[in-house]
Amino acid sequence: MSEGTPRVAIVTGAARGIGAATAQRLAADGFAVAVLDLDEGNTKETVAAIEAAGGTALGVGADVSDAEQVQAAVDRVAAELGPPVVLVNNAGVTRDNMLFKMTEVDWDVVMNVHLRGAFLMARACQKYMVDAKWGRVVNLSSTSALGNRGQANYSAAKAGLQGFTKTLAIELGKFGVTANAVAPGFIQTEMTKATAERMGIAFEDFIKGAASQIPVARVGQPEDIAHLVSFFVSEGAGFVSGQVVYAAGGPKA
Ligand code: NAP
Numbered sequence: 001m002s003e004g005t006p007r008v009a010i011v012t013g014a015a016r017g018i019g020a021a022t023a024q025r026l027a028a029d030g031f032a033v034a035v036l037d038l039d040e041g042n043t044k045e046t047v048a049a050i051e052a053a054g055g056t057a058l059g060v061g062a063d064v065s066d067a068e069q070v071q072a073a074v075d076r077v078a079a080e081l082g083p084p085v086v087l088v089n090n091a092g093v094t095r096d097n098m099l100f101k102m103t104e105v106d107w108d109v110v111m112n113v114h115l116r117g118a119f120l121m122a123r124a125c126q127k128y129m130v131d132a133k134w135g136r137v138v139n140l141s142s143t144s145a146l147g148n149r150g151q152a153n154y155s156a157a158k159a160g161l162q163g164f165t166k167t168l169a170i171e172l173g174k175f176g177v178t179a180n181a182v183a184p185g186f187i188q189t190e191m192t193k194a195t196a197e198r199m200g201i202a203f204e205d206f207i208k209g210a211a212s213q214i215p216v217a218r219v220g221q222p223e224d225i226a227h228l229v230s231f232f233v234s235e236g237a238g239f240v241s242g243q244v245v246y247a248a249g250g251p252k253a
Contacts, residue, residue, distance in 0.1 A: 013091030064117030185248025
């Protein structure tokens, strides 16, 4: 990398929520950021916010669970922005249901986006990190990895991501690549809003109820998670790898 050329980061699911905040934070940290989401059109707002703040961004449409789309997206990022050496696997979905009502589709969709998606993205990006002898992978886990009623699929996927993270740390460490996971608690985004809607609770009340159980007496904001991702991606964090940090406003999920 020549002096002054920004390193390139890919953030998946970056059209909104935690991904959008993370993309903006990494751009502010000096990375050129590929804002990847299912629909390229939906990335416009995040890209515009990064550019308005003086950063560099590229909107890319891809389904992270589709191998061909992932390869095409990563190739495009490498060609248009430069070799991606930072990957934040943030794209996510929920298909909550109690076990007895959970369908195979509920199970497969969640596994495919979180686990297959993180695998495909990491596999496509690793060669750029290995070539650069430097890289950072951050995977979005969740406090649900510890178990959560109605989320057998999601909790299994988020726990799976922790094992995936630790194995990447072991395999890629000698190439200067770290892999870590962030496990957020309740973060105020469209995802938690949709959960409130499904439960028939006003989002404001849902937030108040959650905050009353959280030691810091508030729910998390996307920027809280972006801050932790920024740490893991930073130059100085090169000796921190294979870790899972719970960011939940307290010691318990
Ligand atoms: P969000 O607001 O629902 O945003 C998720 C983004 O991912 C959306 O833009 C969505 O696009 C995109 N996406 C979904 N499937 C995709 C696919 N196959 N390929 C590419 N992009 C895809 O969610 P969030 O709350 O910011 O959550 C971000 C991550 O943090 C997720 O992994 C989530 O599981 C995790 N997390 C969230 C919380 C929380 O409390 N919010 C807590 C713990 C962990 P579409 O809109 O087009 O579907």
